[in-house]
Amino acid sequence: xxxxxxxxxxxxxxxxxxxxxxxxxxxxxxxxxxxxxxxxxxxxxxxxxxxxxxxxxxxxxxxxxxxxxxxxxxxxxxxxxxxxxxxxxxxxxxxxxxxxxxxxxxxxxxxxxxxxxx
Amino acid sequence: xxxxxxxxxxxxxxxxxxxxxxxxxxxxxxxxxxxxxxxxxxxxxxxxxxxxxxxxxxxxxxxxxxxxxxxxxxxxxxxxxxxxxxxxxxxxxxxxxxxxxxxxxxx
Numbered sequence: 001x002x003x004x005x006x007x008x009x010x011x012x013x014x015x016x017x018x019x020x021x022x023x024x025x026x027x028x029x030x031x032x033x034x035x036x037x038x039x040x041x042x043x044x045x046x047x048x049x050x051x052x053x054x055x056x057x058x059x060x061x062x063x064x065x066x067x068x069x070x071x072x073x074x075x076x077x078x079x080x081x082x083x084x085x086x087x088x089x090x091x092x093x094x095x096x097x098x099x100x101x102x103x104x105x106x107x108x109x110x111x112x113x114x115x116x117x118x
Numbered sequence: 119x120x121x122x123x124x125x126x127x128x129x130x131x132x133x134x135x136x137x138x139x140x141x142x143x144x145x146x147x148x149x150x151x152x153x154x155x156x157x158x159x160x161x162x163x164x165x166x167x168x169x170x171x172x173x174x175x176x177x178x179x180x181x182x183x184x185x186x187x188x189x190x191x192x193x194x195x196x197x198x199x200x201x202x203x204x205x206x207x208x209x210x211x212x213x214x215x216x217x218x219x220x221x222x223x224x225x
Contacts, residue, residue, distance in 0.1 A: 033213060042217030043162070043205070056212055091161055093213070106152055107213050109161035 002026070004110035006092050012116045013082055021077040021113045025094030032075050033093045033107060034067060043091065049075060082117045089114050119144050124206050124216035131196055132224050139191045139219045141206030150209040151182055153191045155202045156218060162205055165191075196223045 005024040013019050025032050034046040045059040049069045057067070064082075069075040079086055093107040124141040131137050143151075151168035166173065168180040168189055179192040189206055201223050206216035 031212075035215070043215040045212075045215075048212045095213070105150075106164045106167065107207075109163070111161050 004092055004094050004108050006090075006110035006113050008113060009111065010114045010116075012118060015084060015117055016081055018078065018080045019082055019115065021079075021090050021092075021115070023075045023077070023092030023094075023110060025073065025075070025092070026108055027073075029094035029096055029108075030072065031095045031097055031107075032069060033095075034075070034077050035091045035093065036088045037091060037112075038088045046077070046090075079115075082115075084117050087115055087117045120216075121145060121210075121214035122206055122208050122216040124219050126217055126219060128220040128222060130222045130224055133196055133198060135196045135223075136192065136194045137196060137221065138193075139204055139206070139221075140188055141190075141216050141219075142186075142188045143206075143208040143214070144187070145208070145210050145214075146184075146187060148208045148210045148214075151180075151189050152207040152209070153178075153180055153189075154205040154207055154215075156205055157202050162215075165204070193221075196221075198223050198225060 007022045032049040035043040037043050047057040047067045051072045052069050064080045067077045089112040091112045093109045095107040096105045122143050153165040154162040155165040156162040166175050166180050168182045172181040177194045181190045203218040203220050205218045208214045
């Protein structure tokens with residue numbers, strides 16, 4: 001498809017289980033971002049990829065959270081030993097570049113993964 | 119200090135009203151500026167980019183004041199369909215999102 005694709009769209013998991021969220025960015029977009037949004041709250045930055053490297057992962061809330069990106073394309077966000085406070089919508093966005101050239105381009109969002117930890 | 123600060127509102131305005139949102143940003147080296155719109159339970163989508171000279175798109179006008187480091191969005195003749203959360207976005211090394219301003223347009 002032409003847009004950012006995230007899967008699954010919904011995930012219900014038991015507390016303590018691991019989950020893996022996937023983001024397929026727009027083809028050719030080198031920058032990829034993960035955000036988290038709790039109900040009624042703003043976007044919380046998690047991590048930013050430029051290609052396969054992560055220049056900024058300062059937003060990851062704990063060492064239970066990790067993310068990787070391979071081949072400069074698909075990214076996975078993994079949450080280990082999920083807790084109830086991890087329940088949120090996890091949004092992925094991509095853009096043609098991070099810094100520098102073509103800096104006026106926007107970020108395009110996927111529809112998000114709604115994670116519920118019970 | 120947050121990179122981008124916005125008044126969260128909520129703003130409740132009657133149809134036809136003019137409403138203005140402001141936001142401030144902390145990094146003077148920021149390169150690009152945007153307003154995004156987010157509907158309930160949906161992902162954010164670009165409303166408009168903000169250019170140094172100011173720009174208009176129909177009923178929407180965006181302005182940037184680099185000296186004071188603030189960005190504004192003016193919505194004229196509000197419609198019911200304008201009800202949403204409006205996110206101020208600043209791009210430096212990455213995208214920085216404000217927490218959003220909630221707008222409800224009342225019949």
